[in-house]
Amino acid sequence: MPRVALPTFIILLVCAATAGPARATLMPSGQQPFFGTTDRIRGFDPVQASDVYTVAAISKVYEGLYEFEYLVRPYRVRPLLAESMPEISADRLTYTIHVKKGVRFADDPCFPGGKGRELTAEDFIYSWKRLADTHNRSPRYFNFEGRIVGLDEFRDKSVQQKVDYDKPIEGLRVLDRYTLQILLKAPYPQLTYVLTQAETFAVPREAAEFYGAEFLNHPVGTGPFIVADWRWHNYRIEYVRNPKYHGDTYPTQGEPGDRERGLLVDAGKPLPLLDRVTEYVIADDSTAWLKFLAGDLAMSPISRDNFGAVVTQERELTPELRARGIRLDVALQMATFYVGFNMEDPVVGPNKKLRQALACAVDLKKWVKFYNDRLLPAKGILPPNVEGYDSNAPPAYAFDLERAKRLLTEAGYPDGRDPKTGRRLTLNFDLPQANDPQERQSTDLLAHFFDAIGIELKPSYNNWPEFLKKLERKQCQMYRLGWIVPYPDAINFFDLFYGPNESPGPNESNYKNPEFDKLFEIARVMDDAPERTERFRQMEAIVVRDCPFIFLSHPLSYRLMQPWFKNYKYHDCPYPNSKFYKVDPARMNH
């Protein structure tokens, strides 16, 4: 045994003796490298793009017809692989889109001679058929479901047999090499937003067929980067600049203040600005934090535990971090977190007064304080940065224990006791994170709020699949969840209350209100206009009145950036934005 151990030990000692500064080996010379963090991803197949990290990875390599402007607010869609915005027929059922000429896929052995070919309209049609094909098990088909003429039939056929991709679909037409046409069953004003989403990105048929089941490990796109190294799936993804990138340029327009913040310095420059992007999978927050402080990572979120040591009472960075040139970026996210009631539950479902009493018992000031003020208290489902939000509307269920107790008595539970049994009312509360200490502590806080009106909260901590199963089977009485929308349209939030979307759809509270459903059906086919905004306000008022949720908060993004990291601006659809980032390698070495 010692014969083996001794050389091993000596080798390690020699390595230790020759080890230079840790960061030096990570720094390729003469390049613009970016070091960031990611998580384990589900591969590089766009139809599997269901979580933020996978979408972010795919968006570096693949592209869609449209994308959101990087700097302009409110968010606006711009053409990316499309020549222009879609031509929409008068009945709003036909979208004609011209694809940019001269865009090429990255070189890959799947092409004849290994040379990437030009992108055509046919690539998008093929990619959307792949999305619909159930053999590809995409969790993202819902955006197209029931929308495009003939596509659902293609999908249904794929359940039983292998489908023929060469067979035309009535609603997806190729008019010429660079023009495609989409025929809709009904107006779908969100379609342009949907065409910014990763699952609609163009993949070359040659690559999908050449690599088969391993296509997820062999990305071949038109995007700003190509994958250079992904040997260790749980450790690192390395991208390098795509030498054939099609000449997209840095935006020349922003919102007021962007120029002063240096965000328009690179206006008009060819993208990407970085030569190399390296993203690590760092499981532990404290390790990631140390790496950020050591200058190994360009940016970092702030964990709840570190928050007090990083941000002062005045919401500013501590002097030590400011002295190092580290910057703080704070932005409101387009998301809402809530406690849901299962409206089919015999206790909470038919008893609106009970739900309202519980909503009045939640002290959102304490709730926000618990999260280090990194939340905005919610008044309804819509966050302030989404069309339809009414900033003047007062909160319907402000913290008021007297009102809560009064409502509880009217609900038939005076002092929180069931008159039939004489016992305290106990409500079951399901949560999706079994091992998150923060979730457990915040649940204790909620239990404390309800305890003040005499109601006992019985938490049940599940893992994610168990939680989904319970929701699907309508087994939760109360549950806690959040809703982060992929594009800035209020209709996304109202999906949560539309009757036909009941479990296993996104309406997990199984809320049904014909008045709401009618408004929803009208609003979802309306174009952006004041009338639509008015409908959204009416819909929100109905939901707030009926109280199928206790609306808790909208999260704020707190992010720290190294002084050498440039061009970062918070974006709610941040996935393709690394092509705009820039670093100053000379400053990195110091």
Next chain:
Amino acid sequence: MLAYIIRRTLYVIPVVIGVALVTFILFNVVGWDAATQMLGRHASKEEIAALRQQLGLTGPKFFNFTAALQGPWWRLFDSQWFHYMKQLATLDFGRSFASNQKISTLMLNGIVPSLVLAVPIFLITLVVSITIAMLAAYYRDTWIDRSIVVASVIGLSVSYLVYIMVAQQVLAYQSGWFPIWGFESAKYLILPVLVGVVSGLGSEVRFFRTVMLDEMYQDYVRTAFAKGCTQNTVLFKHVLKNAMIPVLTSVVLTIPFLYTGNLLLETFFGIPGLGYLNVEAVNSTDYPVIKATVFVGSVLYVIATVITDICYAMVDPRIKLR
């Protein structure tokens, strides 16, 4: 001896089938719904049903009596259990839900990082702890022995996480002697190996010291001293050899765990090994990966016990193989 090895190896087969049955019941019978997990929150009932059918989750669990009655008898085995057994026999564990990768590939990719971390820790800890234990035994009841015991108790009382965090903060971040995290080159392994060795020394030294001292009080040691043998001869020639049985048990049974990797060290230091794979699988409820690693780990453990039994006989002729 050969007959014993063959017999002992054959015993492994029912144990492995038992392990397979337990993992199958845990994950396929009382476990989760794969289709719901794969398709997420937006899936419709029809989509979930279609995927269940494609994944073969709608068929009978153990025996397909219906198919056997209607068609050829061998369709009795057209069931989820026999499909699972076929997968195990071909080492095809399916794909991970979290990463969508082939589990066999993930496991193969994880073995090398796990071993380059675990093997040096194992060997260095073994050599250093036996050496210190012998030193303690040699100087038993002196201040050296007592200091070693006190240091060992302190060492084994400190949480593994404390070692990791102090090492990352002091030796990596503040002093810059080592990288904080990563798997870029050999130098990235030094700190995790150091932490692994230091954190393991306390319990190992205590264990080996006890074993050594037990032997030191045996009759044959007194006889050896009476015959005029030097202390070194007694310690290294007689005591060390006879103390090998418990040492061997400890060492051989540790070997399968080298494969499963070091969960905490890999997670905190970014070593993309099997330990980290397991932690991530548990965190993301990646049941196919958990099922595969539980099965492979159990099989390796069973094999290690067989090897231990055989080694006993080789080290100690008093042990008869029956």
